[in-house]
Amino acid sequence: MKYSDSVKAILLAAIDELAADPGKYAKNPGRDFTRNRKLGFKQLLLMFFTLEGECIREELYTYFGRSTDAPSKAAFYKQIHKLKDGALRCLLLAFNKKLKSNLFHGKYRLIVCDGSALDIFRDPHDTDTFYEPSKASPKGYNQAYINACYSILDRRFTDLVIQPGRKHNEYSAFCQMVDTAGPRPAGGPADVYFCDRGYASYNNFAHVIENRQYFLIRCTNKKNEGILGRSLEGVEALDMHLERILSRFQSKKKRAHPEFPDRYRHVCRSVPMDYLTDARREYNISLRGVRFELSPGSYENLITNLSDHEFDMNDFKEIYHLRWNQENSYRDLKYPLCLKALHSKKYEYVAQEIWARAILYNFCSEIAFNVKTKQGGKKYEYQINYSEALKTCRAFLRIHDGKSVMDVEGLIASNIEAVKPGRTFPRQKRFKIPMSFCYRN
Numbered sequence: 546m547k548y549s550d551s552v553k554a555i556l557l558a559a560i561d562e563l564a565a566d567p568g569k570y571a572k573n574p575g576r577d578f579t580r581n582r583k584l585g586f587k588q589l590l591l592m593f594f595t596l597e598g599e600c601i602r603e604e605l606y607t608y609f610g611r612s613t614d615a616p617s618k619a620a621f622y623k624q625i626h627k628l629k630d631g632a633l634r635c636l637l638l639a640f641n642k643k644l645k646s647n648l649f650h651g652k653y654r655l656i657v658c659d660g661s662a663l664d665i666f667r668d669p670h671d672t673d674t675f676y677e678p679s680k681a682s683p684k685g686y687n688q689a690y691i692n693a694c695y696s697i698l699d700r701r702f703t704d705l706v707i708q709p710g711r712k713h714n715e716y717s718a719f720c721q722m723v724d725t726a727g728p729r730p731a732g733g734p735a736d737v738y739f740c741d742r743g744y745a746s747y748n749n750f751a752h753v754i755e756n757r758q759y760f761l762i763r764c765t766n767k768k769n770e771g772i773l774g775r776s777l778e779g780v781e782a783l784d785m786h787l788e789r790i791l792s793r794f795q796s797k798k799k800r801a802h803p804e805f806p807d808r809y810r811h812v813c814r815s816v817p818m819d820y821l822t823d824a825r826r827e828y829n830i831s832l833r834g835v836r837f838e839l840s841p842g843s844y845e846n847l848i849t850n851l852s853d854h855e856f857d858m859n860d861f862k863e864i865y866h867l868r869w870n871q872e873n874s875y876r877d878l879k880y881p882l883c884l885k886a887l888h889s890k891k892y893e894y895v896a897q898e899i900w901a902r903a904i905l906y907n908f909c910s911e912i913a914f915n916v917k918t919k920q921g922g923k924k925y926e927y928q929i930n931y932s933e934a935l936k937t938c939r940a941f942l943r944i945h946d947g948k949s950v951m952d953v954e955g956l957i958a959s960n961i962e963a964v965k966p967g968r969t970f971p972r973q974k975r976f977k978i979p980m981s982f983c984y985r986n
Contacts, residue, residue, distance in 0.1 A: 549912045549953035559639040570632035577627040584616040589624045594905045595943045598886035633900035647698035655697040658740045660715050661875040662688045666890035673709035692718035697867045701907040707896045720752045728757045748817045761849045769846040773834050783836035791828040878902050881935040909938035916957045925963035933960040
């Protein structure tokens with residue numbers, strides 16, 4: 546059996562597990578998904594995962610064939626509205642659990658946490674997602690915000706928190722995902738949460754530490770100087786351990802350890818710190834501050850709780866460069882996997898489409914990055930064309946007649962592109978409206 550066939554079998558097995566007890570994932574248990582329909586629970590999910598940029602009627606014809614036996618778009622909407630919130634998250638976790646993991650140093654999973662805004666259907670009455678008119682968008686626009694945990698070495702999403710654009714909070718989303726993932730299992734791999742500058746906060750550090758996991762979080766010079774208690778002017782390299790005591794009080798008389806005045810850091814009452822309470826007035830935290838040079842005159846600051854016995858400066862530089870895989874994953878979600886072509890306008894169903902694309906991404910990624918490309922002594926090193934690979938895997942998942950055969954690995958290996966290191970391009974910041982369908986639910 547080819548690897549693509551085994552990955553498809555794993556996903557179908559995960560869907561079958563959910564389909565065996567559809568009442569747990571239906572809004573009305575005992576009534577929804579109980580009748581035998583053309584668009585049953587399993588076919589609904591598979592068709593939903595493979596949506597592209599066409600209207601629902603064309604998507605149904607693409608999946609079931611252009612015939613009068615194909616389900617109607619009304620049938621599709623009735624079925625998709627039956628799915629309970631959290632059903633697709635359960636499927637994502639079940640699918641990931643069946644896949645093997647790649648570990649850093651044989652014992653660490655590298656998890657990048659980051660967020661990305663998604664433009665959705667314009668609705669000025671939805672105050673949670675609508676942004677008022679501006680020069681960039683004279684009519685205003687609506688956005689959902691995707692917070693994601695992404696395994697760098699596995700190239701798959703491990704969890705999502707989807708929030709209304711105007712109410713998004715990366716701090717709370719991060720803490721939620723860390724607490725949901727839970728503590729490190731006995732004898733199992735540890736998670737290392739790698740985050741951008743916007744996640745540097747004592748509360749985020751504490752949530753990871755309380756779950757017996759690890760973090761590696763970038764921070765600005767100003768933030769790093771506040772944590773270190775010293776200026777970074779002229780400092781090119783740094784690796785030092787820090788003992789800090791967090792408190793809501795600035796009064797020295799209320800300190801439990803006045804003999805260590807340099808360790809104290811005041812946390813304002815308006816700043817979240819879930820482990821400072823009336824019963825726990827101080828919180829001790831051990832950190833490690835790291836600074837290294839990326840290029841002449843450009844420096845990176847990191848705060849971590851990783852041991853210096855296992856992680857040195859070269860390891861941090863390697864992990865730093867790996868983090869760009871998640872930036873690419875958001876691009877692939879929105880364009881090759883057509884997340885910009887949403888088929889819903891209600892926020893609830895937009896969230897479902899985001900989860901569906903994340904599952905499809907994991908399916909495609911697992912197949913694509915296990916395909917070997919032939920180098921053959923050419924001028925450049927070659928890699929697969931990932932955009933084409935995603936489309937190939939989506940077409941493969943759509944096959945459900947038991948007869949059609951597709952050489953997935955061959956098609957992926959035949960679409961390659963040269964790797965040309967050293968090239969950089971400025972990030973595009975122009976506003977892009979989502980694709981519109983007039984029938985939206």
